[in-house]
Amino acid sequence: MTTTTGATATAQREITYLQAVNEALHHEMERDSKVFVAGIDLAARGDVFGTTRGILSRFGSERILDTPISENAIVGLAVGSALQGLRPVVSVMFIDFIGVCFDVILNQMAKNKYMFGGKARLPLVVLANAGAGGGMAAQHSQSLEALLCHIPGLKVVMPSMAADAKGLLTSAIREDNPVFFVQHKRCARLRGHVPEGEYVVPLGKARVVREGRDATVVATAYMVHEALAAAERLAERGIEIEIVDPRTLQPLDIETILASVQKTHRVLTVHEAVQFGGIGAEITSQIVAEAFDHLDAPPARLGGPWSPVPYSVVLEREWIVNADKIHDAVVALVEGGEG
Amino acid sequence: MTTARQIDAEQLLYMYRTMVTIREFEETAGRLAEQAKIPGAVHLYAGEEAIAVGVCAHLDPADTITSTHRGHGHCIAKGGDVRRMFAELFGKSEGYCRGKGGSMHIADLDIGILGANGIVGGGPPIAVGAAFAAKYQGNGRVCVCFTGDGATNEGTWHEAINFAALHRLPAIFVIENNHYGEFTPQERQGAIARLADRAASYGIPGVSIDGQDVIAVYEAAREAIERARRGDGPTIIEGDTYRFYNHTGMSEGDPRPQEERAAWRQRDPIAILRGVLEQRAILSGESAERIHEEVRREVEGAIRFAEAAPYPDPSELLTDVYSD
Ligand SMILES: Cc1ncc(C[n+]2csc(CCOP(=O)(O)OP(=O)(O)O)c2C)c(N)n1
Ligand SMILES: [Mg+2]
Numbered sequence: 001m002t003t004t005t006g007a008t009a010t011a012q013r014e015i016t017y018l019q020a021v022n023e024a025l026h027h028e029m030e031r032d033s034k035v036f037v038a039g040i041d042l043a044a045r046g047d048v049f050g051t052t053r054g055i056l057s058r059f060g061s062e063r064i065l066d067t068p069i070s071e072n073a074i075v076g077l078a079v080g081s082a083l084q085g086l087r088p089v090v091s092v093m094f095i096d097f098i099g100v101c102f103d104v105i106l107n108q109m110a111k112n113k114y115m116f117g118g119k120a121r122l123p124l125v126v127l128a129n130a131g132a133g134g135g136m137a138a139q140h141s142q143s144l145e146a147l148l149c150h151i152p153g154l155k156v157v158m159p160s161m162a163a164d165a166k167g168l169l170t171s172a173i174r175e176d177n178p179v180f181f182v183q184h185k186r187c188a189r190l191r192g193h194v195p196e197g198e199y200v201v202p203l204g205k206a207r208v209v210r211e212g213r214d215a216t217v218v219a220t221a222y223m224v225h226e227a228l229a230a231a232e233r234l235a236e237r238g239i240e241i242e243i244v245d246p247r248t249l250q251p252l253d254i255e256t257i258l259a260s261v262q263k264t265h266r267v268l269t270v271h272e273a274v275q276f277g278g279i280g281a282e283i284t285s286q287i288v289a290e291a292f293d294h295l296d297a298p299p300a301r302l303g304g305p306w307s308p309v310p311y312s313v314v315l316e317r318e319w320i321v322n323a324d325k326i327h328d329a330v331v332a333l334v335e336g337g338e339g
Numbered sequence: 340m341t342t343a344r345q346i347d348a349e350q351l352l353y354m355y356r357t358m359v360t361i362r363e364f365e366e367t368a369g370r371l372a373e374q375a376k377i378p379g380a381v382h383l384y385a386g387e388e389a390i391a392v393g394v395c396a397h398l399d400p401a402d403t404i405t406s407t408h409r410g411h412g413h414c415i416a417k418g419g420d421v422r423r424m425f426a427e428l429f430g431k432s433e434g435y436c437r438g439k440g441g442s443m444h445i446a447d448l449d450i451g452i453l454g455a456n457g458i459v460g461g462g463p464p465i466a467v468g469a470a471f472a473a474k475y476q477g478n479g480r481v482c483v484c485f486t487g488d489g490a491t492n493e494g495t496w497h498e499a500i501n502f503a504a505l506h507r508l509p510a511i512f513v514i515e516n517n518h519y520g521e522f523t524p525q526e527r528q529g530a531i532a533r534l535a536d537r538a539a540s541y542g543i544p545g546v547s548i549d550g551q552d553v554i555a556v557y558e559a560a561r562e563a564i565e566r567a568r569r570g571d572g573p574t575i576i577e578g579d580t581y582r583f584y585n586h587t588g589m590s591e592g593d594p595r596p597q598e599e600r601a602a603w604r605q606r607d608p609i610a611i612l613r614g615v616l617e618q619r620a621i622l623s624g625e626s627a628e629r630i631h632e633e634v635r636r637e638v639e640g641a642i643r644f645a646e647a648a649p650y651p652d653p654s655e656l657l658t659d660v661y662s663d
Contacts, residue, residue, distance in 0.1 A: 045522045045594070068492035068528040069459050069520050100458065100493065135378025135430070137441045139457035307660045311441030312430030313378055314650040 013196060017159075018050050018188045020166035025052065025089065027198060028173040029059050032087060035173060038065040038077055039091030039127070047091065049129055049188060071101035075126060079109045082124040082178075089173060095128035095182060096142050109178045110153030123176045125169070130158075131184040131222060131272060132320050138308035141316075143221070143273035148180050149250040149282070155203060156250040158182040160224035162192035164247055167201025175203060184221035184272075204248045206256035212240035214334050215266035217326065218257055218283055219243055223270045229323035230330065239334050249279050254286050261287055265296040266333050270326055275303025300333045302326060346557065348621045354396055354553050355616060356630050358388040358609050361412045363631075363638045364421055368411065368428060368442075369589040371642075377428045381442045384412030386583035389608035390515050391416035393556025394483055394576075397564045403451040403469045403482040405462030408443050409515075409582070410455030413485050418450045421638060425645035433648035437655065451480075459520075460493025462486060463512065467499045470508035470573075481509040481567045489520025491534050500573065504541040507572035511563045514577040515550065521586050522594055535577035543573050550578025551608045554615065581606070 015023070029035045037052060043066040046053035055064045067074050071092055078088040092098055098105060105126075113120045132141035148156045155177055159165040165183070172179040209224055210231055219227040224245045231241050242260050246252060261267045267287055269280030284299045302321050310316050365385040372381045384391065387409075395404070395416035406413040414424060419435075427434030427445055435445045446454035453469060456462050466484035473480035490496055491514055503510040514534050518525045531537070538545025544566075548555045556578055563574035581603035585593040593600070616622035622630075 041521050041523055048521065066523050066527060069489040070492045070494070072494050097458070100460070100495070135441065137379060137444055137457065138439075139443065139461075140379075305657060307657050308439075310439045310656065311379065311427075311436070311444070312438030312651055314430065314653065315438060315656050318653045318656050 012193060014191045015162060015194050016189055016191050017162040017165045017183070020162040020192075020194045021051050021169055021183065022053060023194070024166045024169035024173070024199075025055060026058065028170060029055065029063060034085065034087045035089060036063045036065070036081075036086060037089045038067050039074055040067055040069055040093055042066060042091055048093065049183070049185070051091070051127065051183075071097055072104055075101045075104040075109070078124040078126065079104060079112070079122065082122045083112065083120055087123045087173060089125040089127065091127040093129060094140050095130040095144050096139050098128065098144065098148075105148075105154070106151055110151045113177070114153060121176050122178050125172045125179050125181050127181050127183065129183050129185050131186055132309045132316060133186050135311060135313060135316060137311040141309035143271065143304070145180070145182050145220075145249055146273055146277060146279045149279060153178065154250060155179045155248070156182060157203060157248045158184070158221045159247055160184070160187055160219075160221050160245050162190065163194045163199070164201055164207070164245075166194050167199045168203065168247060170198070170200050171203050179203070182221070186222045187225070190225065201247070204251040204253055206244050206246045206248075206253035208242060208256065208260065209245050210241065210243040212242035212264065214239045214241060214264060215268060215330055216242045216244060216257070216260040216264045217268045217270060217330065218280070219245060219270040220249065220279065221272065223272055223321060223326075226321065226323045227270060227326050230326035233323070233327050234330055237331070239330060241330055246283075252283070252286075254283070254290070257283060258287065258291050261291050262294045265294055267295070268300040268302065268326070268329050268333055270302045270321060272321055273303055274306060275301055276306055278303045297333055297336070300329050302329050346554065348619075350396065351612070351616060351621060354392050354557070355609070355612050355622070356634065357392045357416055358553065358612065359631055359634045360421065360637065361385070361388045361391070361415045362609060363634050364411055364415060364424070367638050367642065368425075369584060371428070372588055377442070378430065379441050379443070380587040381428070382409040382587055383582065383584045383589070384409050386603065386608070387515055387517060387550065387580045388412055389553035389556050389612070390513065390550045390578040390580060391485070393553040394511070394513055394560040396557055397560050398451070398481070398483065400450045401478070402480050403453050403466075403473075405453050405466045405469070405482065405484045406455040407462060407485055407487060407490070408455065408457055408459070409487065410443070410445060414445050414447070414452055414455070417452050419445070419447055419452060422641040422644040425641045426648045429645045429648070430650065431645055431648035432651040432655075433644070438651045439655075439659070460486065460490045460495040463490075463496045463499030466510050466512070467502050467508065470503055470510035471506065473509050474506070474570075479568060481511060481564055483511045483513055485513050485515060487520065488514055488516040488518065488525050488534055489528060491537065492520075492528055500541050500543070500575070503573045504543045507570060509567035509570070510573040511560070511567055512573060512575045514575065515580055516577050517580050517582045519582070519586070519595065533577065535575050538575040543575065545575040545577065547577040547579065550580035551606045551611055553608055553612050
């Protein structure tokens with residue numbers, strides 16, 4: 001409980017990304033009785049990631065369900081109940097587990113509206129946790145957001161900051177389309193200023209996280225934090241990067257990215273997901289198509305190498321993109337040659 | 340009904356030692372995970388040893404198994420090398436997966452271990468393929484698919500058993516019913532009490548047994564495996580059991596009722612077999628202590644081996660994504 005009063009105290013309140021997600025859930029469940037939550041260990045346990053703590057005691061077992069280990073039924077529950085007017089929020093735990101229920105996602109959820117000639121509405125949210133870094137190996141560490149972005153009919157958000165997590169989940173729950181809310185595990189414990197009460201961040205709007213003149217770094221999820229760390233070291237070298245966090249990947253706010261690139265004339269895209277076919281490829285290709293004349297150097301990309309995520313700490317450390325790699329890539333981009 | 344009397348002493352002692360090895364391995368792994376010497380998640384099999392051991396006692400190295408996230412016990416029971424297992428948990432290049440897999444992905448194709456699995460319900464469809472290959476090649480092998488109770492609610496489990504039943508594949512589906520999937524009790528995950536009853540819907544036999552009694556497991560497995568080898572198709576075996584530690588790691592944060600945990604501790608599969616062995620004068624307090632001591636030394640040796648082993652070279656990051 002805060003004892004100070006007034007808007008300033010509220011604005012300065014710091015909570016974790018996880019708490020921010022939890023607040024948005026509480027707020028939207030309070031606001032709309034059509035919102036319910038379901039997933040493995042979500043109710044009594046409050047989710048193994050902690051996302052739904054306190055929801056059961058506040059809203060009761062009608063509004064939050066522990067489910068069998070049955071991802072097809074869990075995500076199908078979302079599709080069917082959304083078609084019937086509810087606003088489900090379901091969890092697949094690790095994003096890796098979409099493999100189990102990909103038909104429901106790919107062929108049902110994403111396509112019903114269009115296939116039915118527009119006569120359907122699917123106001124649902126799927127919570128999914130992505131990312132490596134915990135020694136969880138190949139089936140619990142992936143970043144599969146690009147796979148989802150490739151499917152017309154789905155929207156995909158991937159916030160990096162606590163406030164955005166709250167604001168975007170609020171929008172996702174109010175959205176009349178299927179939204180994947182992808183949380184990066186390493187973002188979960190990061191703290192940030194998060195407005196109390198209702199807080200909405202619109203889907204499809206990027207954010208300039210840091211201003212700079214020399215190069216634009218478009219980074220997603222935890223890579224925003226790695227880019228911020230790189231930015232400090234680059235500043236010592238006299239290089240000021242502008243960091244753009246798309247926040248929503250589908251639909252993509254290319255305008256904000258283009259505006260930044262037109263200012264800096266150089267661009268690096270960074271994500272943890274494997275580089276080949278990643279969201280960075282799409283962003284880069286749109287930049288080349290729309291702002292080719294503004295570029296002073298070929299666009300650069302950073303992403304995971306072409307392998308599953310390895311277990312051993314020494315290999316996993318090597319696998320993940322980090323501030324050092326971003327630093328070197330920016331130096332090469334701005335100064336040419338090797339970092 | 341066969342009794343312990345008809346299983347020879349050597350086999351019983353082998354099963355005893357193997358269960359003790361699993362317990363020692365798991366409690367050591369749990370402590371090392373608590374000290375953050377093992378990254379990621381370890382799912383301990385302690386308490387459930389009788390199932391892996393009673394089943395795998397019938398298998399040849401060429402027979403196959405598919406395992407789960409809680410797979411260390413299956414691996415040891417199938418003949419896995421604890422040194423290479425610990426090396427894998429440490430992420431070392433001498434590990435079973437050269438450090439690329441970790442606890443949830445230990446595999447040894449040379450002795451038929453087709454992999455632990457990080458995906459609940461990931462194993463059953465693979466077991467269908469392994470059993471099909473055995474039938475196709477006429478080599479007399481069987482495949483045992485281990486899963487937890489929670490996994491029986493995945494579609495993959497049902498599809499796999501129906502397929503295997505239809506083609507009378509030499510597969511055995513073993514459910515380790517420890518009454519929880521993660522933190523949720525089984526009765527809140529399904530509406531039937533006996534999971535083996537599901538066998539009726541595939542037209543195959545299903546048996547529920549005391550999973551803490553290795554002899555009961557051994558006998559049920561014998562029948563199911565003989566049936567599979569004869570070409571009469573799969574069986575579901577449900578073993579009633581309990582994990583002695585939390586879903587991952589040791590006991591921290593375990594939400595299960597204290598009385599329930601204490602009651603199951605009274606049904607320790609190692610103590611139950613020890614009682615039988617002592618009664619039959621196969622084992623004395625002294626010879627039991629010798630086994631425990633030998634196992635402790637084996638596990639300590641394995642830790643030393645794993646600690647001394649090198650980490651993989653970073654250049655290995657991009658190897659083995661494909662076969663050449
Ligand atoms: C497809 C999938 N869904 C969920 C999980 C998360 N998860 C890991 S273990 C587990 C519980 C499995 O329960 P059970 O099959 O009974 O095995 P037990 O852990 O009790 O041995 C769950 C839900 C997963 N790994 N894979
Ligand atoms: Mg279980």
